[in-house]
Amino acid sequence: MLTRVPRRAAIGVATTLLASLLALEARADDASPWQRDGHSAVRLLAGSRSGAVLLGGIAFQIQPGWKTYWRMPGDSGVPPRFDFSKSDNVEAVTVMWPAPQKFDDGAGGHSIGYHDQIVLPLRIIAKAADKPVTLRAEINYAVCEKLCIPVEARAELGFNSVASTEDANLRAALDTVPKPATIGDPNPLTIRDVKRDGPKNVVVDVVAPDARTVNLYVEGPTPDWALPIPTPVEPSPPGVKRFSFELDGLPPGAKPDGAALKFTLVGPEKSYEFNTNLD
DSSP states (O other), X not given: OOOXXXXXHHHHHHHHHHHHHHHHHHHXXXXXXXXXXXXXXXXXXXXXXXXXXXXXXXXXXXXXXXXEEEEEEETSOOOOEEEXXXXXXXXXEEEOOXXXXXXXOSSSSEEEEEOSEEEEEEEEEESOTTSOEEEEEEEEEEEESSSEEEEEEEEEEEEOOSSOTTHHHHHHXXXXXXXXXXXXXXXXXXXXXXXXXXXXXXXXXEEOSSGGGOEEEEEOSSTTOOOOOOEEOSSOOTTOEEEEEEOOSOOXXXXXXXXXXXXXXXXXXXXXXEEEEOO
16 A cells, blocks of 8 residues: 655655754764774864864773873873874864873883873864865874883864864863963962972972862973973972972983973862973
8 A cells, every 4th residue: 555645744854864864974074983993992073164273183082991191191101193294274283182190100100191081172273264174193192001002093084064063072172171370370279389499309389279189290391301290298388289300301411490391280170281481
């Protein structure tokens, strides 16, 4: 028995199916396929296309019990490396780093990085705002449990959506990136002072609502500086949590006097970055 479907209803069904297919296509276009290895996966995310400055992301999935590393890996580990040079219509890409965590590295020290899932936001500047943008990334990173395994991945993604399905994920990732701050700012979580204590030691005084859950990291002016992770000083002066570190791990011939240091202060809810020149 044949059943006749009214023409108006058939058009409505077809329109709904077409809209659903277009939505699925748009969703697929907003993220590249996962590139998987035995313990992790990585892919690119695209935010909405608007103007010459675009928001994207690199999403990682890490197997439970494993981790990957921050831009400064700590006492051990390998920082991720990204190459976007084969992209189309891309002037520059800036990787933004969410606040990391500190892990025991199994050798008496600590490493710095991420576990489970993490999105590194990307600030992408197009050469021409009115032309297509295709981001191509060569991604080199390590995933570690007791041993570290290097991973090489390649991903490609076009920025096409006027309203990307990944916008909410990218905004959430942006909220976890430490905010710029100035030493001495009147924030509840802040660095009050940075000073030398002898020729090789640096002391940093931190103000925090709950000092037990605060971590401090320091970086030199270039990636080849491998400064140690600041450690808490006990007892600290009243009202502050004091950290200290030695000026070790400098590149050959580098001098600490006047060096531009970056401090990342990570609390349970907020995190900040401070830049200062060492006296």
